[in-house]
Amino acid sequence: MASVSRHAHWESVYRTKRPDEVSWYQSEPGISLDLIRATGEGPSARVLDVGGGASVLVDRLLEAGFEHIGVMDIAPAALSASRDRLGPRSDAVEWVEADVLEYRANEPWDIWHDRAVFHFLVDPEDRARYRASLYEAVAPGGHVIVATFGPEGPTRCSGLDTLRCSADEIAAALGDGVTLVESRTEVHRTPSGADQQFVYARLLRVDPTG
Template sequence: MTDPKREHWDEVYRTKAADSVSWYQPTPGPSLRAIDELQLPVTASLIDVGGGASSLVDRLVERGWLDLTVLDIAAPALDIAKTRLEDETARIAWVIDDVTVWRPERQYDVWHDRAVFHFLTEPEQRLAYRRALQTGTSPASVVIIATFAPDGPERCSGLPVQRYDAAALVNEFSSVFALEREWREEHMTPRGGRQWFQWCIFRRR
């Protein structure tokens, strides 16, 4: 039985250059700044949920991080990152899965998600995400999450999204996670468009 979500994202990465999609960043500046604020040792564990072809993992490898995992539903997206990283690929755990059905087998110090959660437009999808998040974190783990802001796009890559301000994200996660910081970011797309993102940093109680 085919998975429509997996087929959709596989097709995106098969038919579009990784640096042409709207969410592309030459350098993942907001993510790196958020991670730097945590002042964690390079032995800390980090998972990039929906990391796909993002260069965040490259930058963390350059900084000496030793325990990195990248999860994405689209194998072609991960293949792009693996090709780019060459000899460093074996140092990273690569997981091809849908986060809403994935069951983490370990816990991470940092859970990073730039632009996955806002695709979960149904309550049961968000509940499944939170289950994975709680399984994959422990007390004091940090969650860095970015979604489209209320004045961001209503759709992305042909799919509807759920937009959030900080209060709405707190409402989604506050039963287990405490908000530490929030900010807005204006993202410039490769075609020169402007998209507003809402960022939050949570810490598990």
């Protein structure tokens, strides 16, 4: 899908639905927080929530004392929803309106978190572009957390085709610049009561030549 239609698609989702109506809504991003804690990084770490949408992960990271949080999304309406929810606390966050496939970080991030963005990249060329953005944004030694639909997850979401991945498949798709550390499986209950299998992979960014 071209960047302009990706933008139009997601912007229209957030303009027509409340944050707690979308199928991926979570009142608590429990596994994401566990895996961020498991990296061993403290509150001074730079954490980027890629395709963060209107997730409350940023709220929980602020409450945990993280001082350098970025939320990136292709849909400005999603970022506005989070900024409005946070009020003045939103000033402490870096809000990045960008397509992850074209994103280039100004400064490296220590933790890259993506829940439910990578699985929309059904085109191998898009996955290669995602990998290039990730490798530029996170230096070897940094941490990568990617959650996708699992092998028994849905084949479509928000009207778009999706990938279904095991943790090993996530690691393989992200290439030899990462190595898998651990994984978790979750059954996510959507607001309308459907169950969706998610797989979370925590990976370490490594130097493939090192």
